[in-house]
Amino acid sequence: xxxxxxxxxxxxxxxxxxxxxxxxxxxxxxxxxxxxxxxxxxxxxxxxxxxxxxxxxxxxxxxxxxxxxxxxxxxxxxxxxxxxxxxxxxxxxxxxxxxxxxxxxxxxxxxxxxxxxxxxxxxxxxxxxxxxxxxxxxxxxxxxxxxxxxxxxxxxxxxxxxxxxxxxxxxxxxxxxxxxxxxxxxxxxxxxxxxxxxxxxxxxxxxxxxxxxxxxxxxxxxxxxxxxxxxxxxxxxxxxxxxxxxxxxxxxxxxxxxxxxxxxxxxxxxxxxxxxxxx
Numbered sequence: 026x027x028x029x030x031x032x033x034x035x036x037x038x039x040x041x042x043x044x045x046x047x048x049x050x051x052x053x054x055x056x057x058x059x060x061x062x063x064x065x066x067x068x069x070x071x072x073x074x075x076x077x078x079x080x081x082x083x084x085x086x087x088x089x090x091x092x093x094x095x096x097x098x099x100x101x102x103x104x105x106x107x108x109x110x111x112x113x114x115x116x117x118x119x120x121x122x123x124x125x126x127x128x129x130x131x132x133x134x135x136x137x138x139x140x141x142x143x144x145x146x147x148x149x150x151x152x153x154x155x156x157x158x159x160x161x162x163x164x165x166x167x168x169x170x171x172x173x174x175x176x177x178x179x180x181x182x183x184x185x186x187x188x189x190x191x192x193x194x195x196x197x198x199x200x201x202x203x204x205x206x207x208x209x210x211x212x213x214x215x216x217x218x219x220x221x222x223x224x225x226x227x228x229x230x231x232x233x234x235x236x237x238x239x240x241x242x243x244x245x246x247x248x249x250x251x252x253x254x255x256x257x258x259x260x261x262x263x264x265x266x267x268x269x270x271x272x273x274x275x276x277x278x279x280x281x282x283x284x285x286x287x288x289x290x291x292x293x294x295x296x297x298x299x300x301x302x303x304x
Contacts, residue, residue, distance in 0.1 A: 052084040185255040
């Protein structure tokens, strides 16, 4: 196991020298500068220690994601941008103006977004896939142990949806823009569903989608699908664990994802060559 090795550079730096910017930490050959640390501290309003931890994690994640050769195509990035713009009730031009006012170019924003999409895909493929689904008994024990977390949770939700599916993300995007018109290459299928019988991730996505609009497109690995939310409402006749089962599943999975992510980062750190140069 490689360890974090501090480097003493006193022979190279005069006792009265003022360092404006310099390499503070080297992570597998990737530098972290003193100004970067200060910038993260100020932007996120966190301690120096927390800023250093965040930057080291970022470098480790960046390295492993780049080595995994994940490819995000332009259409996927554009679709994500449209989803973000729609969720904030603004046009693409308005987004560009806001980003420019914050000193961020459109190309830089797209590069950052591409990296985030790569990170999401890497997590799904290499980390989330290792999380096993809980048994009913495990969920019930978790619910009983954390009942206070579910006091305000809603009962089962009944939903009327229309699934739009296609092998082409561009065709699906076109169908979403003109839902009243039949788009060649896009299949439509009406669905009646209950939140308690639905995949927790899909339920969360639909729960966060306003009635009368589409969810973001989902890459299923075999094609793309988006759901039009016609209606959703509360269920009847359920109480206790049964009424909030899906919420329990989502909370359990969220905690497991955080734990799996932290374990993965800790493993990367244990194998990394991290050199502390100056702090």
